[in-house]
Amino acid sequence: MPRRPATADPLPAALAAPALVSGAPPAGYHLQFASDNTAGVCPEALAAFAQANTGFAASYGNDDATHTVCDRLREVFEADAEVFFVFNGTAANSTALAALCQSYQAVVCSDTAHVHTDECGAPEFFSGGSKLLTVPARQGKLTTAGLTEAIERRSDIHYPRARAVTLTQSTEQGTLYQRGEISGLARVAHAHGMKVHMDGARFANAVASLGCAPADITWRAGVDVLCLGGTKMGLPVGEAILFFDRQLGADFAYRAKQAGQLASKMRFVSSPWLAMLEGGTWLRHAGHANAMAHRLAEKVAALPGAELLLPPEANGVFVSLPEAAIARLRAAGWAFYTFIGGGARFMCSWATTPEAVDHLAHDIGAALAAG
Amino acid sequence: MPRRPATADPLPAALAAPALVSGAPPAGYHLQFASDNTAGVCPEALAAFAQANTGFAASYGNDDATHTVCDRLREVFEADAEVFFVFNGTAANSTALAALCQSYQAVVCSDTAHVHTDECGAPEFFSGGSKLLTVPARQGKLTTAGLTEAIERRSDIHYPRARAVTLTQSTEQGTLYQRGEISGLARVAHAHGMKVHMDGARFANAVASLGCAPADITWRAGVDVLCLGGTKMGLPVGEAILFFDRQLGADFAYRAKQAGQLASKMRFVSSPWLAMLEGGTWLRHAGHANAMAHRLAEKVAALPGAELLLPPEANGVFVSLPEAAIARLRAAGWAFYTFIGGGARFMCSWATTPEAVDHLAHDIGAALAAG
Amino acid sequence: MPRRPATADPLPAALAAPALVSGAPPAGYHLQFASDNTAGVCPEALAAFAQANTGFAASYGNDDATHTVCDRLREVFEADAEVFFVFNGTAANSTALAALCQSYQAVVCSDTAHVHTDECGAPEFFSGGSKLLTVPARQGKLTTAGLTEAIERRSDIHYPRARAVTLTQSTEQGTLYQRGEISGLARVAHAHGMKVHMDGARFANAVASLGCAPADITWRAGVDVLCLGGTKMGLPVGEAILFFDRQLGADFAYRAKQAGQLASKMRFVSSPWLAMLEGGTWLRHAGHANAMAHRLAEKVAALPGAELLLPPEANGVFVSLPEAAIARLRAAGWAFYTFIGGGARFMCSWATTPEAVDHLAHDIGAALAAG
């Protein structure tokens, strides 16, 4: 497997600093803000996973559970979408974009887009060479001006024509696209014969934060395809892809199969989704993660020497800290990335506790105080 | 998701025929012989999955559990192999072959090889165009004569040069390669500067049947890369790739990431493996599946009108049946494929019970008797 | 460059045997039947090439000459086709097929198709993994029965769905598809939502032999895309691609550019075409090549011990000869292939002379007589 040195910020082997919380800290305690994927599986998903393990079921998505989940997603999104499940976010984004673009066409994205900065060229690989045309992000977001510039940058055959645009909701910088921003970008894209893709690895956090209907910030705002994140929500594995324009997903089953993204025992990928969608569990967990991020942001904002890079609108907090403070925090065992968003990034999840947030805030304060 | 009609043999929506077994039959009872992937997760794997859900863990395979499983696999195979986990068998085979071949080179395989007949062009996709050179299988196996012919078929630049050979162990026809057959094929391949890949989707069944050390039919016999099946063994998702020649796997972490095959919450893919490897659980389950297949084969062989196509050496039974009998069996609710191996294919798994085998055998007999 | 050993049949370094013809034989005399591409550039094409070298011209196909040639091709084919020029036949076939298929779809072809046997995996490469589904050829041709079998072979997502069929006219075995055969195959293909591609590397020979209008055996018979061979006709480099269904070629300019197939000084690729199309020069040369093949066939048919494998309908003659005779012919300096079409292949071109044909026939007779 990838050797530890292969990670940008080596994660601490041992867990140093004493815990403030009563009782022993959970395993990997200090890793919890490194990403929302260091958390485990939420109880509801785990129970559904276990319950799915009864008897025999048709494979490759032909089981009843999978069909039920697809129908449920169509209800939640109020749309007769073509729904597919793939294994992870990189695959979801890349296969979906490949369904929108030919190899000689391009995808417009922000220069902070995960597809551009953290997928090791997967979009280029799955599409057979589609180029990503980057636009400087503003608060982590694409702007209509930037999108328009990228589209009109060139019009000759020596430069790939933009065929799709991808938005990340919530963004890699912890911000949110308002419904109007999405429809504004979609209008520009559609006017140029382009399709709109949304990287929704943290879509649940966006819905929970905006308090809108999922449809409002997707197809009603002009999104053609949504990659809906499951793992960061609390699932063990598996993302959903919703083609609101069914035509775009017509042959996607074959594409997913060829791309090594069709699970044989699909019920174990799909069933946990059902539990998340029941009674808004997915939004409750996402809302909790968002709340933890706000709690952390408030405490950090009050610390002299710390500066919030952006107002936290979802489950991530980006803070500008002196190098010395960063070093002390790491020495205290805390794991976090600094190469994303230009500061120290602290992510909250369904599993984050107020105590842990307060502990981290306390240690940040201590690290700053040590001057 | 793929619509039901998308499967070659439509699986029965409802489950007809009354069960012979006492008590209600488990869900999907009649689907159990359709494939070894209609079974669920074995108890040991499920327990390990749940136990892995404690606290927080480093993502992308940097967690301790994953490192432990990799070490354990190295022990089981008595080799310092580079170990990686991917999501399914198609991805395992295709990314591994892509690591052995350039797009302008070729892979030799039998004309019944899963990579050629059931992966929707995935090997060609992941390699960027490597051609599969097929050789007629004998009892589901490649022969040295066939391999040699394929290698020497052409030597000009208008035809791709063979760079790898792939063997399936156990084969798609339920047969096994003896150690000597593997080393014989490997000798031919290596003599031509080729690498040897093994599709081990059912490798456990082979080891259990041959009663040999895993090393004996892999690296000791000349296999360079093994794709070790987990799902058919009883896992929910996830296959292992072992590069016995570490050099071949040097950069594989990047390839897997780009190919959308790197799990963020890797512990849930890897931990269940540990339970399987503890105390030979994987081989006990595989041995049970093999035993069930033998039980079925014996009973079927005794039926007038039924003919075993090949001696069952692993967990699959291939029977030649009259069309009318096939129709009656399906009417009775049984699901099975007929386009693989030229007859009716019945697969057994860790979850198959003697009662179910007897029930199926009884129904086959009845279907035949009905003339 | 490819080392000589890299060719299947090593071509003789020196040119042995004395010439029967008066005067010194032209350079490479004994190579002339090895392929129709060992011939040079016909006088008309060479003159046009030189005449194109006046002053300055817009590059990348924006020059007037290129536009004129495209219009002329539209006239010759009586169709408002989208026309493009690429550098060679492998590129023409592969980029055209890639325009018809997605990576997870398949192309049906005969097992003797050049795209399958002599392009080193180019179709798989340019399409990103499309599989070629082969069908046994009958007299070098696809049959509707074979095409139907390939299409209906499988209908599940584990097997690529056939999206295109490719016919070679004239075939790799020197035979021809009659208009009715083409429309019959096209009807089957279109009925299954497939597109029809024609590999016309030797299309001119077919038209000259059938004496029909180019349209009769292309779009009027259901062909959607034709790759029209220029090199074998007598050009130095460059093939034309005609999309009779303009929609299929809508974005092809970008595909060709990305595929490294857009000539900057396009006028030198396109202008010679104009000379070929003037006054039917292309058909006159093709007719001559066909006549030479018939002359050779008649003489060979009369030789005891030689057997024509197929009736020569275009410019190739395929003869079954004893190994000893083949060896003697090679010793006499003659170069020819034996791994295509199962016998000795002798190709005629615009440059083949009756004397050379008679000389070869004489040497074949002598080789056979030597017993």
Added chain:
Amino acid sequence: MPRRPATADPLPAALAAPALVSGAPPAGYHLQFASDNTAGVCPEALAAFAQANTGFAASYGNDDATHTVCDRLREVFEADAEVFFVFNGTAANSTALAALCQSYQAVVCSDTAHVHTDECGAPEFFSGGSKLLTVPARQGKLTTAGLTEAIERRSDIHYPRARAVTLTQSTEQGTLYQRGEISGLARVAHAHGMKVHMDGARFANAVASLGCAPADITWRAGVDVLCLGGTKMGLPVGEAILFFDRQLGADFAYRAKQAGQLASKMRFVSSPWLAMLEGGTWLRHAGHANAMAHRLAEKVAALPGAELLLPPEANGVFVSLPEAAIARLRAAGWAFYTFIGGGARFMCSWATTPEAVDHLAHDIGAALAAG
């Protein structure tokens, strides 16, 4: 073919302005500064092309002429390089880079590199997804600081590792890399296990300008692979690729074949090269083009309102002109690009005459004077 609107700067259909030169201007007179590929074939190349048209020759590069040209190139470069010919520059760069990189690795280039800005994603296509990591150019050149930053930007598996660097000599901005600059960049690349690729579309202009041995600014300075431009030098079609590290080119013949880059009548691609290399013809023509560029630069520099963006070191002149002047020049019929290098680009070729340079300079002056 690509419709005229498909070019960034529509080229004037008609040729306006009266010629200053005596006699009628050559065809396309006003297109001559648009690019060095609007010129035709130089006399020496045309003669060689015609002389190559004698008798029959082995195809696919097995002819004697091709082997002779390869040997001659080895002499000129004083290196036992593996030499191949492909059809155009996009193909040369892309196939060469694909030979250096796997799909999950990256290529470092300047943000003005032709491979990044003008090849429609060809490098990504041929490599199957390799990402181009751009670095801001300084005077059109990569700097060791920029290269180092790109290499060390990230070291985790979510970002492709840099495996090659590409330099353009002479650059897209008409500047030159000094020998020391190349060896400095190569030292950094090699220290990181990377290979050095040179895009030599205008390599001849660089050698002519620097007056050095071709080896001095290639393998002696650490270049591993050179794509040597033929078309801009005065050939009709065809570029050479020299692998100074033979190992890197070991299998390239197969790659070129699969990529649709192997000419059947290779002699017509290779023979003209021989004429260019005889007696330094290639450098004489390149030197003339450079001289014309200097002549133009001197005259333009003297014009009030015009500003040279960079000192012209090869055959291109980049001038900053007011929009109004640009419009007047175009109205006068002159074709030139403005989206390359941030100003008006005027390219000179082997065919550019002093009179034409003076005519253009005069019209630029007039356009500026008109205020």
